[in-house]
Amino acid sequence: MQTTPFCYQLDKPDYRPSSYDNHIQRTLSSMKGQYVDQEAYGQMLAEDDVLLYEVYEILRPEISGELMSGVSIVHPGKVGTEYFMTKGHYHSVLDTAEIYYTHQGFGYMVMETPEGDWAVEELYPGRVLYILPRWGHRSVNASPTEDLVMYFIYPGHAGHDYGTIEEKGFRKLVVERNGRPEIIDNPRWSHANG
Ligand code: PAN
Ligand code: ZN
Secondary structure, eight states, X not given: OOSSOOOOOBXXXXXXXXXXXXXXXXXXXXGTTTSSOHHHHHHHHHHOOOEEEEEEEEOOOSSTTSEEEEEEEEOOOEETTEEOBOOOBBOSSTTOOEEEEEEESOEEEEEEOTTSOEEEEEEOXXXXXXXXXXXXXXXXXXXXXXXXXXXXXXXXXXXXXXXXHHHHOOSEEEEEETTXXXXXXXHHHHHHTO
16 A cells, blocks of 8 residues: 555546556346346346446545545446446445546436435536435446446545445436436335335
8 A cells, every 4th residue: 555645547538547456346246136127137137247337446544534536437238227327325434425526428326315315416527526424325327328437535434335225225216218317216215115
């Protein structure tokens, strides 16, 4: 780990960091139960465990004075009518924020709080999204052809809680209807919460 100030490049055409500590690749099989159309999910998985998204992490010590950063790339595609998306999570230390800067593509950040608030923000090049503390987040690629490429920064001690979202999902889904993205209620979420 670096002990003096350091730099890395995020260059066109793909904005992957010039150096990084970790490269995560998440495929369809890691998203069991997350897509609302379970039949489409099963059929697709039987054919191929496709790559949904990748994360390049620049890691630092997991303490509050440090910052984690990196690049996430969500590839284009759909499971049924629902666009490819990240697992989504809360930060384990709920009271920690995050910033996302979109380099390329078009999509949405789907967000909600444990208190019942929700928000969906568009993501496109040049746009900065500030995610407040307590807001769980999932990125969705709504482009038919392009990667959604984003740079992110969050506090070193934040940690990741995936379990809550794995169990309940998000309140809102982004699906394609008549060739366009649409934000709808997640029927599975309502069911899970009675
Ligand atoms: C990002 C995310 C990244 C992948 O670094 O971890 O976009 O999404 P999942 O972690 O939900 O698979 C971030 O928000 N970190 O806190
Ligand atoms: Zn996060």
